[in-house]
Amino acid sequence: MSLINEHFLLLSNNYLFSEIAKRVNAFKADNPHRKVISLGIGDVTRPLPEASIEAMTRAVREMADTRTFRGYGPEHGYDFLIEAVIRNDYLPRGVKLSPAEVFVSDGAKSDCGNIGDILSTENSIGVTDPVYPVYIDSNVMCGRAGTPTADGWSNVIYMPCTAENAFKPQIPNRHIDLLYLCYPNNPMGVVLSKEELKQWVDYALANDSIILFDAAYEAYIQDPAIPHSIYEIPGAKKCAIEFRSFSKTAGFTGVRCGYTIVPEELTAATKSGERISLNRLWNRRQCTKFNGTSYITQRGAEAIYTPEGKAQVKQTISYYMDNARLMREGFAKLGIEAHGGENAPYIWLKTPQGLSSWQFFDKLLTTANIVTTPGVGFGPSGEGYVRLTAFGRKEDCREAMERMCSVG
Amino acid sequence: MSLINEHFLLLSNNYLFSEIAKRVNAFKADNPHRKVISLGIGDVTRPLPEASIEAMTRAVREMADTRTFRGYGPEHGYDFLIEAVIRNDYLPRGVKLSPAEVFVSDGAKSDCGNIGDILSTENSIGVTDPVYPVYIDSNVMCGRAGTPTADGWSNVIYMPCTAENAFKPQIPNRHIDLLYLCYPNNPMGVVLSKEELKQWVDYALANDSIILFDAAYEAYIQDPAIPHSIYEIPGAKKCAIEFRSFSKTAGFTGVRCGYTIVPEELTAATKSGERISLNRLWNRRQCTKFNGTSYITQRGAEAIYTPEGKAQVKQTISYYMDNARLMREGFAKLGIEAHGGENAPYIWLKTPQGLSSWQFFDKLLTTANIVTTPGVGFGPSGEGYVRLTAFGRKEDCREAMERMCSVG
Numbered sequence: 131m132s133l134i135n136e137h138f139l140l141l142s143n144n145y146l147f148s149e150i151a152k153r154v155n156a157f158k159a160d161n162p163h164r165k166v167i168s169l170g171i172g173d174v175t176r177p178l179p180e181a182s183i184e185a186m187t188r189a190v191r192e193m194a195d196t197r198t199f200r201g202y203g204p205e206h207g208y209d210f211l212i213e214a215v216i217r218n219d220y221l222p223r224g225v226k227l228s229p230a231e232v233f234v235s236d237g238a239k240s241d242c243g244n245i246g247d248i249l250s251t252e253n254s255i256g257v258t259d260p261v262y263p264v265y266i267d268s269n270v271m272c273g274r275a276g277t278p279t280a281d282g283w284s285n286v287i288y289m290p291c292t293a294e295n296a297f298k299p300q301i302p303n304r305h306i307d308l309l310y311l312c313y314p315n316n317p318m319g320v321v322l323s324k325e326e327l328k329q330w331v332d333y334a335l336a337n338d339s340i341i342l343f344d345a346a347y348e349a350y351i352q353d354p355a356i357p358h359s360i361y362e363i364p365g366a367k368k369c370a371i372e373f374r375s376f377s378k379t380a381g382f383t384g385v386r387c388g389y390t391i392v393p394e395e396l397t398a399a400t401k402s403g404e405r406i407s408l409n410r411l412w413n414r415r416q417c418t419k420f421n422g423t424s425y426i427t428q429r430g431a432e433a434i435y436t437p438e439g440k441a442q443v444k445q446t447i448s449y450y451m452d453n454a455r456l457m458r459e460g461f462a463k464l465g466i467e468a469h470g471g472e473n474a475p476y477i478w479l480k481t482p483q484g485l486s487s488w489q490f491f492d493k494l495l496t497t498a499n500i501v502t503t504p505g506v507g508f509g510p511s512g513e514g515y516v517r518l519t520a521f522g523r524k525e526d527c528r529e530a531m532e533r534m535c536s537v538g
Numbered sequence: 539m540s541l542i543n544e545h546f547l548l549l550s551n552n553y554l555f556s557e558i559a560k561r562v563n564a565f566k567a568d569n570p571h572r573k574v575i576s577l578g579i580g581d582v583t584r585p586l587p588e589a590s591i592e593a594m595t596r597a598v599r600e601m602a603d604t605r606t607f608r609g610y611g612p613e614h615g616y617d618f619l620i621e622a623v624i625r626n627d628y629l630p631r632g633v634k635l636s637p638a639e640v641f642v643s644d645g646a647k648s649d650c651g652n653i654g655d656i657l658s659t660e661n662s663i664g665v666t667d668p669v670y671p672v673y674i675d676s677n678v679m680c681g682r683a684g685t686p687t688a689d690g691w692s693n694v695i696y697m698p699c700t701a702e703n704a705f706k707p708q709i710p711n712r713h714i715d716l717l718y719l720c721y722p723n724n725p726m727g728v729v730l731s732k733e734e735l736k737q738w739v740d741y742a743l744a745n746d747s748i749i750l751f752d753a754a755y756e757a758y759i760q761d762p763a764i765p766h767s768i769y770e771i772p773g774a775k776k777c778a779i780e781f782r783s784f785s786k787t788a789g790f791t792g793v794r795c796g797y798t799i800v801p802e803e804l805t806a807a808t809k810s811g812e813r814i815s816l817n818r819l820w821n822r823r824q825c826t827k828f829n830g831t832s833y834i835t836q837r838g839a840e841a842i843y844t845p846e847g848k849a850q851v852k853q854t855i856s857y858y859m860d861n862a863r864l865m866r867e868g869f870a871k872l873g874i875e876a877h878g879g880e881n882a883p884y885i886w887l888k889t890p891q892g893l894s895s896w897q898f899f900d901k902l903l904t905t906a907n908i909v910t911t912p913g914v915g916f917g918p919s920g921e922g923y924v925r926l927t928a929f930g931r932k933e934d935c936r937e938a939m940e941r942m943c944s945v946g
Contacts, residue, residue: 131746132715133658134806138819145825149920173609177630183602186834187595193793196931201581201791236794236829243827247679250541267826307540338539345655383609384833385601387561398540401549411546417553418675419651422833425792426573426594523604 146263146507147171150260151458153492161499167526167533169518170501172316172476174381176446180437182380182430189429203422203433207234207389211300211428214332214435215389219374225361229273230457231409233416234360234431236423238346238375238388243268244325244419245342245371245390248411250399253307259288260317260515264345279508280374290511291318297478298322301329305337311360312344317508318478320472321356327363332517340398345373346388347389348446351473353397355391355431367393369409380395380434380443387423387431448474454528458529473522480504490516498533544762545681554671554915555579561900562909566593566802575934575941577926580724580884582789584854588787589847590838597837611830614821615642615872617675617799619836622843623797627782633769639801639817641824642839644831646754646783648794651676653750653779653798656819657806661715666707667696668725668916668923670752673718689918698919699726705877705886706730709737713745720752721760725916725925726886727878729764730900735771742777746808748816749774754796754904757855759881775801779816786883786929788842788851795831795839834908861926861935883928886913898924 150170157164177183192198206212211230220227242264251274257265266286268329269275276285287298287306297318311330313322322330334341341360348358360366372391376382392412397405433439454471461468467480479502481490487504494516495499505515520527541612558578566574583601585591600606614620620640628635643649650672659682665673674694675865676681684693695714697707705726719738721730730738742749749768756766780799785788800820805813862879869876875888887910889898895912902908902924913920928935 132661132748132806134808134814134816135656135658136808136818138656138822139808139814141822171610175604175607175609175781177604178601183598186598190591190594190598190834193789194588196583196585199577199583199585199789200791201583201789202579203792236831239829248543248546250543264826271826281687291832340540381601381607381609384607384611384830386832398542400542400544406542408542409541414546414549415679418672418679419648421647421794422792423644424794424835426598426834429830456944483737525809528818 132406133272137271139334140278141267141270146503149507150297150501153495157495164427164499166495166501167522167530168501169522169527169530170503172378172519172521174378174521175523176381176449177534178381178430179434179439180448181433181440181442185433186426186430189426189512190245193354193426194435197284200425201294203425205417205420205422207232207423208425208428211432214432218435220359220361220460221271223359223362224409225359227391228394230413233392233412234423234428235388235390236386237377238344238390239264239375241373241388241390242342242344244415245412246272246274247415247419248408249308249340251524254305256287256289256306256309257512258311258315259290260505260512261310262312262316262509265342274481288509292511293480296320298326301333305339306340309334309339309341310344311341312346314347315470315476316347316474317476317505317512318505319472319474319476321351321353321473323355324357324363327357327360331360331363331366331369335365337401339369340396341370344371345372347378347474348374349379349443350449350451350475356473357488361391361393365470367395371396376431376434379447380431381446382427382431385427385430388426434469449524450520453522456524456527457518457520460534464535471520476517477520479516481514481516484514487513487516494534497537498530500530500533517527543679545679548676548686549675554911557915558899558909558911561769561903565903569689572907573748574903574907574909575938576909577928577935577938578911578928580786580927581791582786582928582929583931584789585858586789586793587842587847587850587854589844589850590842593839593841594608594834597834601834602729611833611836613825613830614830615640615831616833616836619840622840626843628769629769631767635799636802638690638821639799640797641800641820642795642797642831642836643824643828644796645785646752646781646798647672649781649796649798650750652823653820654680654682655823655827656816657716657748662693662695662713664695664697664714664717665711666719666723667698667918668913669718670720670724670922671916674752691802692884694886696917700919701888704728705850706734709741713744713747715747716749717742717749718752719749720754721819722882723756723878723884724755725884725911725913725920727880727882727884728886729759729881732771735765735768739768739771739774739777743773746807747777748804749778751778751780753780755786755882756782757787757851758859759883763883769799769801777804779804784839784842787855788839789854790835790839793835793838795835831864838913857889857932858928861930861932864932865926865928865939866893868942870909872943885928887924889922889924892922895921895924905945906938908938928943
């Protein structure tokens, strides 16, 4: 009798974004003439940088000619992209990486989900509350999250982020093996200073923990003092894996490209205490269960590092950050407490009048026809908040703020 | 202390294709003026179909304009591609599928590797010997393969394929939970008739087994009586998952696209005997740990189903199959026993004079400067064979055969 992986049955069937879609679709069906504006899901709306378009058009053409056609590429990505990443994303910040430490992939979501393959399912997990659901769900699937408890999972340690701690988790006072950190943060829009990030690296080094650092939104950092990479902190190469994405930087949500850094000096232990290189294990995982990212896509990603590409990316980021500013200023005028949106594309909005996340979600949907994401969907400490994204069209953002002003 | 997944340490570091690369590179370094012809790795050399090139060029252009830009696509693929797959690859063969049964991905290798996520690690595994190494290695990584034994893995049942059984495995006389079958076969180049495949489906239905059917090479079938899909066999939807790929059909090895069929009526059990839909579990897996395939790539794949695309794909397949014919005829003249190459792009060559796989590999490399793949690298029953692929350039194939004739 063939058996299923029963851990899957522990997962909730009510996925946050499908519940949102259900409510939005019901509202639209009842109100076909209302224009609904989505500030809910974190998907981009601006086109790809022209430099990427040109590079991808050329790459497609190369695939049409026997002399320039490319078949299987390296599982870990082409050197031209890996070298561009090292030279542009890391060297200017004082971080030296070898090409073997950079693994190009089809996106940070895949890598965040798959990285667990190389780690024992016995490791304990620490996550912020609220948190991006993929970190937890992928651990539930392989059994690492443990069993459901009254308020979470038996093997997951939740680190609450509330107004009291400025939405930044306290350093744990107990041992945790694997720590998921995402900065700039989704959903709360906050960032960590170098000093704050250093405390986490120090904790990880002292506890022999591994930090899984999701830096998918680093391009939105405006403050020059904020670190973009965890490797800007001394010692981080001994304790951290970093996930990066071209999705929010260059609009690649539908093109699919990201990369993951697994430093050569990063090790974890066998039960008998032997230290094993995680770089070697991740390389073996990727060579066996992945076959590289599209050559065309990789050429598109490489192009964002050209002078034109850089300027075009900067323009797109400015467009979105201008949306964020517009929203922040609007909420200030309305007297609604709003966080984030200064170094991140997310705004974390306190619900007014003590409304719950879902109550405020419903109110905004029905009165102002605006879609948000209920904060409680990211974890219990998100109750009383909704998340707004700055990835919309400027005219929609402006209209959304006007509607909010008029409904009050 | 963070722990690694120790199953990874059981994997051999000597990956077949890296050992080949090592020997080839050493030979080239010693003989810089010899032209080495590779008939080893199964990578394509013909350019993409012009229909795909045009479709991808248009799709790239769409991504440059706000009005046609596409962000996140559906995790399981766009309807336009799913519908083209159903209408062209299945309906003409009498197989009806619903769109929810088709999962577009970045390739069959990823899906073959990841499918284990939804199945218990306690299931026993059956594989042909010789076999595509990913089936076994991905099961070693998650512990399902068990522990190494003198001649394999404790939880893997090997089904020898030798000249005695015409390279087709016997139906097992014991219970196996998960069966990996690949037809047209890599590496042996053989196919199964409808009657033969029916025996496997009947076995799986009687034993409550799941067949993981890798049909990546179905486009190479020339004999109209040979089934392209396992679902051509009645009952297969209750016991089989099918993997398909655009890699060898349309030259997408570097573009990355495939799809996996998980029928809605396919179930496996919990330990308490409850039947669970595998379609639902795979959908949850993909939504959590995958974010869809590039929109541009999917447009390229869709284009192979246009009349022009179909004609172009047919031409490419004919080119490769003509290589296969050329090689088979050459070996017949030379009096070397060769199998496959009639409905598959692989030729399974008996080594002459009782040479081992690696001895013949070395002989061909050093005397004729031809790279093959030693059969023993695919499993012990592959000893005494080498695999040749038909994916090379015609002129190289022809020259390789001439060299073989002259070295004798």
